[in-house]
Amino acid sequence: DSLLSFRSVSKLYGDGPGAVRALDEVTVVVPRGGFTAVMGPSGSGKSTFMNVAAGLDDVTAGEVLLDGQPLHALDDRARTVLRRTHVGFVFQSFNLVPTLDVRENVLLPFELAGRRLSAEDHAWVEHLLGVLGLADRVTHRPGELSGGQQQRVAIARALAPRPAVVLADEPTGNLDTRSSREVLGLLRTAAREYGQTIVMVSHDPVAASYADRVLVLADGRLVGDHDAMSPQQIA
Numbered sequence: 001d002s003l004l005s006f007r008s009v010s011k012l013y014g015d016g017p018g019a020v021r022a023l024d025e026v027t028v029v030v031p032r033g034g035f036t037a038v039m040g041p042s043g044s045g046k047s048t049f050m051n052v053a054a055g056l057d058d059v060t061a062g063e064v065l066l067d068g069q070p071l072h073a074l075d076d077r078a079r080t081v082l083r084r085t086h087v088g089f090v091f092q093s094f095n096l097v098p099t100l101d102v103r104e105n106v107l108l109p110f111e112l113a114g115r116r117l118s119a120e121d122h123a124w125v126e127h128l129l130g131v132l133g134l135a136d137r138v139t140h141r142p143g144e145l146s147g148g149q150q151q152r153v154a155i156a157r158a159l160a161p162r163p164a165v166v167l168a169d170e171p172t173g174n175l176d177t178r179s180s181r182e183v184l185g186l187l188r189t190a191a192r193e194y195g196q197t198i199v200m201v202s203h204d205p206v207a208a209s210y211a212d213r214v215l216v217l218a219d220g221r222l223v224g225d226h227d228a229m230s231p232q233q234i235a
């Protein structure tokens with residue numbers, strides 16, 4: 001049962017001889033409930049992979065299916081709806097709304113999806129805020145938080161509505177060791193116990209070792225596809 005699949009996906013930036021092949025015939029199936037790490041050197045296509053997976057970027061060739069739906073066949077509106085109902089993002093730039101406080105930012109996805117919070121949703125949100133060390137910051141605005149705290153708010157926001165898939169670009173990039181472990185543990189639990197699909201870009205072998213699958217990109221090509229690995233094996 002695949003949640004995300006790439007069928008011979010290529011993405012070119014520009015055209016003619018100067019075009020950059022950011023993704024080059026990438027074929028991969030990400031099953032529901034998997035925790036997949038995407039690794040590779042800078043410029044290897046990791047961010048493009050995430051943008052294309054979310055339908056934020058069009059592909060040049062091939063197709064992407066999200067929860068069985070071919071993204072190219074949907075118009076912008078349908079894609080936006082699919083994204084809001086299925087995808088949680090953790091961007092490198094946190095994209096928090098500066099005028100909303102922490103709790104309002106975390107609840108924003110419910111608002112955008114026009115979804116009322118169930119008792120279970122409320123409990124999950126409070127759990128996330130607690131685990132992520134934000135419980136005493138809920139009325140603060142992003143500008144009053146450290147970078148690490150802002151990142152944790154972005155993670156809480158992505159996980160809060162329990163989306164089918166969470167796309168996380170370097171989610172532990174700004175976190176100290178302890179917060180990183182907590183975040184990675186949360187992502188692993190989301191996959192193992194709640195059947196959410198997690199796709200995480202990371203440079204960090206320790207972070208990738210939390211995943212149950214490690215994809216490796218080089219120059220836009222998928223050059224590695226491994227089962228869970230130890231940090232030593234990855235490095």
Ligand code: ADP
Binds near residue numbers: 013014046
């Ligand atoms: P990574 O996330 O692994 O660093 P990216 O997906 O950001 O890699 O980039 C892959 C390649 O595509 C790089 O050569 C990059 O310079 C190029 N690229 C990415 N985005 C754009 C863009 N908007 N316009 C032109 N080239 C781009």
Ligand code: ADP
Binds near residue numbers: 143146149176
């Ligand atoms: P973290 O380890 O989570 O990144 P820091 O050690 O950087 O946190 O921040 C310590 C404390 O300082 C935090 O409780 C935070 O509320 C406060 N703080 C950090 N940056 C700012 C800021 N720009 N404005 C107000 N308070 C801040």
